[in-house]
Amino acid sequence: MRLPTWIRQHMAALRALLVFTVLLGVIYPLSVFAVAQIPGLKDKAGGSIITVNGKAVGSASIGQSFTDKDGNPLKQYFQSRPSNAGDGYDPTATAASNLGPEDIVDSLPDPALVAAGKEDENAKQSLLTQVCQRSKAAGELDGVDGSRPFCTSGGVGAVLAVFGDRTADGKVPHPTRVVSLNEQEGVVKAPFITTYNGVKVELAKFGEEYARGLVVPIKGNAPTTPAVPADAVTASGSGLDPHISPEYAAIQVKRVAQARGITPTQVEKLIKVEQTGRALGFMGEPAVNVLKLNLALDKQFPARR
Structure with a gap:
C-alpha cells in the first residue's frame, strides 16, 4: 500500500533530522573532542x-x-x-574599540557632572586621545619620552577647529577664530599652542558647537618614531x-x-x-x-x- 505523499514527505524529513542529529550533534563533537x-x-x-x-x-x-x-x-x-x-x-x-584613524575629536564631559563626582555617559575620548594618554602614561611609568606626533604634552589629541572663509581646496588661509577641540576650559589652563596663523587659540567650552570649523590636527615637535611603541598604546x-x-x-x-x-x-x-x-x-x-x-x-x- 502506497502511503500518502504528505506522510512520505514527513517521514523523509524525520529521517534527515535523525541522520543530521547523529552526524552533527554526536559524531562531529566527539571527533573534535578526540x-x-x-x-x-x-x-x-x-x-x-x-x-x-x-x-x-x-x-x-x-x-x-x-x-x-x-x-x-x-x-x-x-x-x-x-x-x-x-x-x-x-x-x-x-x-x-571600532574607532578608526579619523577619530580625533573628543566629546567633552559636562563639567557640572564632573564637579559632582559623576560620570558623563555622553562623553567620549577619541582614538587619538586614547593613544596620547596611554603614551604619556607609559612614558612616565618607564622613564622614556612619551610624546607622539599630534598629541599635546597633556596627553590629548592636538586638534584645532579653524573658522573662517575657505578656499576652493577647503583651506582657511585667514582664520577668524581657532579652538583647541580636545582641551576643555576649566580642565587645562591654556591651549597647547598660543596662536595659529596669528589668531589666539581658545579652549573648548562644553555645549558649544564647533562643527562648522575646519578640523586641523597639529603634528608638533615630537619624534616621528616615538619611544613608546604602537602596541603599548593600541x-x-x-x-x-x-x-x-x-x-x-x-x-x-x-x-x-x-x-x-x-x-x-x-x-x-x-x-x-x-x-x-x-x-x-x-x-x-x-x-x-x-x-x-x-x-x-x-x-x-x-x-x-
Whole structure:
C-alpha cells in the first residue's frame, strides 16, 4: 500500500533530522573532542591554563592586567597591551574599540557632572586621545619620552577647529577664530599652542558647537618614531592579546629590574628566553608572552617586599 505523499514527505524529513542529529550533534563533537586530546593540542584546547603550585594563575592565550586594586601598574611586572574587551581582557566580551584613524575629536564631559563626582555617559575620548594618554602614561611609568606626533604634552589629541572663509581646496588661509577641540576650559589652563596663523587659540567650552570649523590636527615637535611603541598604546582586534612586542618589553626593563633589585641584563636574558619568533618563520612578528615572562621573573627574582 502506497502511503500518502504528505506522510512520505514527513517521514523523509524525520529521517534527515535523525541522520543530521547523529552526524552533527554526536559524531562531529566527539571527533573534535578526540582531536583536541592529541598531545600538543590538549593544552590549547583546555584554554592554555598556567598553574603555579596547583593554582591557576592565568592563560597563556589570553592577556591580563598586572595592576593593584586601584588599577595602578605594578612596577615589578611587565605590563600588557591595552584591551577594549569588556573591562579588559574579558573573553566573554572580546572586541575592539571600532574607532578608526579619523577619530580625533573628543566629546567633552559636562563639567557640572564632573564637579559632582559623576560620570558623563555622553562623553567620549577619541582614538587619538586614547593613544596620547596611554603614551604619556607609559612614558612616565618607564622613564622614556612619551610624546607622539599630534598629541599635546597633556596627553590629548592636538586638534584645532579653524573658522573662517575657505578656499576652493577647503583651506582657511585667514582664520577668524581657532579652538583647541580636545582641551576643555576649566580642565587645562591654556591651549597647547598660543596662536595659529596669528589668531589666539581658545579652549573648548562644553555645549558649544564647533562643527562648522575646519578640523586641523597639529603634528608638533615630537619624534616621528616615538619611544613608546604602537602596541603599548593600541589594543588588539580581539582585546585578548597576551603578547607584547620586544620593543615594548625593552622600555620596561629598567623599571622591572629596579623594582626587583636586579640588573637590566638579568631581565633582558629572560625576555630572550620567553620571546617567540614569527610563525612558520615568516608570518607575524616576534613577540613576548607577558604572563610567562612575569612568572619567570617571580620564580628566579622574587620582588622585594
